[in-house]
Amino acid sequence: MIEKLLKAMELAGVEAMIVALPDAVITDVTVPLLRGWNCQRGDVVGKALLKAGAGAISARHLPPDESQGSPQIEVSYAQLLGTVIRKTFNSQKWTEGQNSYYLLTGKAVDAGAAQIALQNEKRLSLALKSGGYALWDFNYETGETYNAPEMYEIFGHKVGDKTLNFTTFNDLIHPDDRDKTIDEKIRKAPFGADVFQTRYRVKTAAGKYVWIESLAGVLRNTVDGQPLKCIGLCRNIDEQMVALERLKVSERNFKRTQAAARLGSFSYRNESGVSRLSQEMAALIGMADAMIHPNLKTFIGMIEPGDREKFCEALELAKIGTAIKNLEIAVKDKAGEISHFEVTLEPERDEDGHVEGIFGCCQCVSERKALEKRFHQAQKMEAVGQLTGGIAHDFNNLLMVVMGNLQLVEQLVRNDERALKRIRAAIDASEKGSELTRRMLAFSRQQTLQNKELTLNDLLFSIQDMLKQALTAIVELKIIPGDDLWAVKADKTMLETAVLNLAINARDAMQPKGGTLIIETSNRKLDAQYCAEHEEVIAGDYVEISVTDTGMGMTPEIMEKVFQPFFTTKGPEKGSGLGLSMIYGFVKQSNGHIKMYSEVGHGTTVKIYLPRLRDSAKEITPTLPSGLQAQLQKELGSFNQRTSETVAADTKKQLVLVVEDNPSVRDVAAAMIEEMGFEVITASDGHEGLKLITERKDIDLVLSDVIMAGGMNGPELAVKAMKVRPKLKILFMSGYAPGSVRQMQDLPDSIELVNKPFTRNDLTEKVRKALVA
16 A cells, blocks of 8 residues: 555655665655655665664654654755755654554655756766766665666677676676776775776677776765765777877887987977977987976087077077978087987967977987098098009009019129119119009009918917017017907918008007007907998908007097008108008908007007808918018018029920010010020910910910900900910919909919019019919
8 A cells, every 4th residue: 555655656746755664674765756866766775764874865763653743854865976965754654564664755846847857867868878978886785786778888788688787897807907997996995085987998798808988986884984886987988099009109109210210309389488308309418317307498508509509590480480401400418429410490380370389300410420421431542542543553564664674684784883783772762662552552452462261360370479579579469369260361461461560550659668469369240230330341250350559549530540541640751651551451352341449548459350261171271471571671671682682493494475465564574584594475465365375385384464455354364274274374463453353263272473563583483383383
């Protein structure tokens, strides 16, 4: 009966509830009451009305049993966000059988107001749906979960699916996100924290994880702070999170690109004057860790005075709308180092086209500037090399004619001491000129190298005594050989000369006090990173020879010039300025690399890298350096060898073919060979020489120039001649061989070469060696 009465009141729009005695538990309520309190049936049904503080609904007391009429009582309901609603109800005791109840009735809800409330509820539902939100609530006391239809849609479940509830919801959360959920936040939150927002991934019915954003409020027990009810909103933000992650990846890539390109940026607002430098820009000027983040004023203060005014003028132009491109400035960073930047200023405009700010981009171009400087230096060295090489080539031929004829004349006036004295002085001057051209050709990488298989340890120990003689007693020599050193292929005499020149330079740098000279060898692998910093180097295995002294050292300005020909820091008559340039050219021509390190007051290290020789064919037998003793005597100023002394040749009228396109050189070379006792025939180019070789089987030796006019050079002649006469002996003469050196590598190692300009003794020794090879 009482339930029918309550239903009638509900239809009439009356706020009412039934309270069962003796425990005063609410057994039922009308819908108007739920709307008035803005709650769900589960929020109040089953609650004990008289247990103060036990729940959201409470009353101080019920009317006494002896009361007459319809006594009034006040009932309080605490809403989700803490608002307390107090309503006054008329009470009427009701008995059905053994059960007793109180029927609490309030005022009837105005039909118009109810309609407005219903419309508001629809509007709220529509607003939530438009925003992609779905409503849910959970009763911690009853364990009941309410999900709006949109909740099921978000999670891909059918409406009303009981598996989608607050208790089992945690199983759908991604394992990495479970501590982010509303439930976890509620359990861990301190008392008084009632509103929560979080994002996490949940698994849909299809098995796919999607990102969810949740916003929830909690109603708590006023005594112990335990959650009683939670009402919240959910929405699917998967597309936003995917876009956000892409944006983060893009930002990371942009920052990496900026760092790799050494690119920074800054912004400036015209109206406020506020500016800001990006983190990358702050890092470029050495202020990434500054206590106060730098701004544009800080940056301007670091620009070198000569460029500061130029930058400020460009900034003023950008403020009024002029774009600035490729403005180069020099900046002294926090550490005091000078960096070069290329600046772009782009005006930023509003919708009306008015300039409201500037976006600036600064790229550090210090490495590019250094590379350009090295490139220009290399171009300069190459141009000087080509010039000196061309001059030296022509000069060599002139010296060959002069020296050759002087030596021939010397034999004719051997009894005239006065004439001999003059001739020998001229020969000595020609010899010095020959050494000068040899160094010029070495620098220009146009000398003809006789590359042989070598091990640097053996080479160093073979010249150790000679080095000690050159260094004198004030310098201590230490040779530190590397273990299991790889073999190289290089010109032995040139390498010995290079080491000797470095030792003499070190000796001079340590005067007058002396010091220590350390020569070390080791195997080295030059990797891609090293080669990126030294573009002329090819990555691979190298053998390093390092020469270190404890001398005065050099400034960076001097180091930039040390490999230039004719540059010297020594006094007049103490250096030609070609020693290091000769070493530079020799190393480059040997496909190697040379690097110098120096510090003023501490000393200098020169490192030569020669490519490792793969598949070494044999063990290297160390031998004493031929001709290096004479080189040492020249460096020490005690060279008194008489270049014209006759070296007898053991001949039996053997026939020698001289192939040379320069008539004067050809005539001198032929005359020298005739004086040795050989028969001589001559040819003016390679084609004529090949014809004679084919026709005459009695030719014992071919002495050929390397570079000749007529379309066939010396190496090409040798290859074709050996096809006709496989056992034919060949000797090359040259001082300049720009393209043919590589071709010579394909010829047998037994083929000798005599460098122009040569003396009669040089030629005699080489001829004898070639004939017995």
